[in-house]
Amino acid sequence: MENVLKKYEAVQMGVCYYPEHWDEALWEKDAAKMAETGVKVVRVGEFAWSRMEPTDGVFEFDWLDRAIDLFGRYGLDVVIGTPTHTPPRWLTTKHPDILPVMANGDLYQPGVRGHRCFNSRSLRSYGERLIDRLAQRYSRHPAVIGWQIDNEYGMLDSRGEQAAADFRDWLYRKYGTLERLNREWGTVVWSGEYSEWSEIVPPPASHRNENPSFLLDFARFQWDSVAQFQAWQIAAIRRHCPEHFITHNFHSYPQRLNMTEVGRGLDVAAFDYYPNTSPDKVTTGPYSGALSLDLTRGIKRRNFWIMEQLSGSPGSWFPMWRMPQPGYIRAFAWQAIARGADTVVHFRWRSANIGAEQFWHGLIDHSNVPGRRLKEFADLSAEVNRLAPKLAGTRPLVRAAILHSYEQLEALRIQAQAPGMDYYENIKAYHRALTKLGIGCDVIDAESADGLEAYDLVVAPHLYVLHEETAERLSRYAASGGTLLLTSRTGVKNSENVCVMTPLPGLLTECAGVTVREYDPLGEDVARLDTEEGGQFACSQWADILEPDDRAEVIARYGSEFFAGEAAVTRYPFGQGETYYLGTHPEESYLRQLFTQIAEAKNIPYFPELPMGVQVSLRGGGASGEPAYLFVLNLSREDKEVKLDLRADGRLRHLDGLNSLLGGGRTDRRLKLRPYGVEVLEYRPD
Template structure:
């Protein structure tokens, strides 16, 4: 992997094909003066590189890359398969995806390609072969982005149907096993021949949930295979370059972890919402998205597109970024483990669908307030790059995230108002407001090194995962399990066990009945007599070794345990039979963080976040006011600000969107 992949640096997305070549050198010169170190090129430029089948035009791209090299700006190239050119879709219309209703996704937008299309594979790999051979040895090129913003297409074309049938054959072997594992006897859906197996035409949400979950798993495998074929070409021709992909817009039905497995590191396209009415939630949703991205590879990552101005195109334009907003949220990404921040885009487009997705410079081509803020950020990052290089977030709390749970609960929503990812947000927000650093990791990953693990709604559950959580708790860890856990086997069929199924032993409880209260709210009371509001779901719990620590305070189950804790080996397992408000979660997390000696920053003002990046010689505490109000926070001791090169006393004042970075001794 290229040595520049791990540098802390700032870049921009640039489209030389959109601008007259007379502008290129002035743009490159201004980038250099501003402190830009890297540009991303060519993700949508297939038609400009190959105007018709086998007719290539790389001279313009040669010129652009050579120009950036002249100004010592590094280049990340993209495989262009997100936008097959019109000559190709005319030549091979079977590249285009077919929707569940039989309609075709036509050219003119982007992403108009089926991952399983053999023509796309042939022509796509051919252009990638040409690009990698041509630029594999260019000194400016350091890495590659695959495609652009993968998502689940749910293609129902003949190629997908045939491939899905073969996938099902490999997984189940016999029709008898398939009928058993999908439960097809319901509604007389049994298969008597393999020719009857295909994609779920029609798109009805009433189709077999085991079948639909497997169709999602099939698509995950197809995207992995599609990307791997591209990565194989890149690694063969560019062995010293890194490979990444720009994930986007969480939650994604796409399995991030499976798609990320072959990458050197993950990337994310980060567009925090600029609207004033989003300021109480946006910074926390953003913090979760950044932690999710870091968890894809469990290492530092890149931001491949960072907000530079108001987004707008096919939707009404957002509010202008408040002064300091662009800089603050870019620093938030670095604080959470981003090593490179690539802003989208250098100049706002003057043509095409993204004309009002504002970049750093407006179409007037006169740099303004946003550009000045970006230049300030570039200078700060370049000044601190050497200190921050080699540092990374290191946490003792983790939330388990599962795309299989996400998809299964999408297929069969449990109750109005219950959303798997939104619940993950609630747990993560409570931890973030306490200043407790948290990893978000794939639910099957090892738990070594953690002290607290939150496992929301393990609706699908295997014996392996249950055993992993038991081992973690027995060794002294704290596990927090929530309602709707242990409901089903991994084939999406209900487990004939009392809830929480395979977790009954470690939780020490049994769910006798449940009340899906949805958008209604109920009240629980804890041992100290304090009341808290809860929503979504109420498990009616009987104790089988656990201790009740909160009880329902109304309805026919008033006085019944709502939250329990069970001593298990040297650790503890909590069970949340309902979804408590934030105040309750903060109280629970505070108690467990204190018990485990986990560093906290309780009492953070609304919108203020802290994050720690640690290295061998020092640690850096990022203190970020991601709000429009000034705030003060109390530090554990006086510290040296490496951002402003001055000593900070124990009380730190931050203006709206103010940032500081404090140097601490290296963590053991």
């Protein structure tokens, strides 16, 4: 396994290819062209069940043998997708329990994709049989290096009979008795108490007024169902392929599915990355994309794969996006690598001429004439292959972390707190402010995050459902010297999504050094935030009116509303560290100022003058004296001049004369980048 793990850590480019969609006469020409353009990896198979098993128990792998043999002859490695995302019609006709019953009662129809209930026993039986044969057949094939389980998991909220029965079993294992369940959920409200287990069924689509504890547990049950659905597939592969790596391609953030829980069984996480090409997204999209990449890295707390990367204009069941401009494909692939992607697989090699995704464009258009995008991809692959030996074994070097929680995301979706207050959008705001300062950060799971002592700063937004273990872990972190930043709506609920009868922020009150005397859900109304230095900023969404401890420093107060003059933001010395508490959601300029102050106090390096749209990332081995690699990316449509000035240890360092790995030669500290321009600079941190 160790050799294979090292192999998938190699920085390389790949493509998605569907041999079953194309005349076999095209295959060799395509494989030869892939090798010529610098491709190293090909993903196949994730939708091909009907070709692998056209009728019950009749398996046809000869076509796949020929395709994989062909890729191997051209030096291309292969990742096989297990095809459980698309059960064939003969199977769903024979076993309709495979089709999910959606929350509105409709049956998810076959012939689309994702038409499989994670709880279906028939799907498991037939899927395991197929995967066992696949794994056995390709366990020793020299071109096959790994497996992708299924495709793009999501929350189905299935109301099928098996899902309902499994949900009741899940609840029984958790609570043991209906008496305890009724007590923990508080079902006495509205006479909702259960007297028989059979009375518990999954919630309908119109569940706004349902018990919030019930709804959160139904989400947790689905997380476990997906993890179990994945586990039997992994076991089937491992029986025959102990040295192959296994991944899954997560997608579309914010994602209700608990990706950290599902990711535990994987060797490496993967993400399908489609940065938005629309002009109106040009100022926000690259920052949202940076968060998606950091969040994917956080699933396993290590480097990851991009299993689908944008290659052309997406579209099919929605109007097409704008075509990526020259440089776009290259720049966003380098953004992924800068933030920890080791392999970037582009979707797809050629635009489909059949099926629903005909206008989800690939590297080559329907004409089958290689054009601008394939040329850009080939140039990109050449750059990546040239730098791969230097980047092998490196990772993003960061000193800050943001805690992200699927439980908070779901609980705050169940019970929205104020108009315009969105958990994931607020995480975007904190992450964007750090990114614009060039401060790299890990985005990691709040409920399972350990090793926090590795970070100088931990931002923990809206810990609304607060577990005792999480509160203890964060308190220890701050007490041992860390800087912890908490926000409003912390400590509101216990682990069963029930409000606690104690002053907020609940279990973190001692660590925060404040209590919330009163709060006002501001929503979209705008209040004023006044700093002690005389600055004025806008704030909205929420206003905690704070009662600081005697040792707490008030660093900002409300400047308007009936609570003008009251504490809004505090800093509290706790043990050897400190805790900041933000009682409101301030505008980005305030977050930038606050993070700048924290960076200077904690000696966290940052770039004070990055232009809008320019991102920097540092990737290296982490050992003292080793070189690191500074990625400078202009993810905008305009020319940018970047001052390579790094503030650290209380002084401004001019990063002049760094070695350019893409352009060659030494760079001036004033770096000029064209639209979607990229530089990778060799840098030796002190």
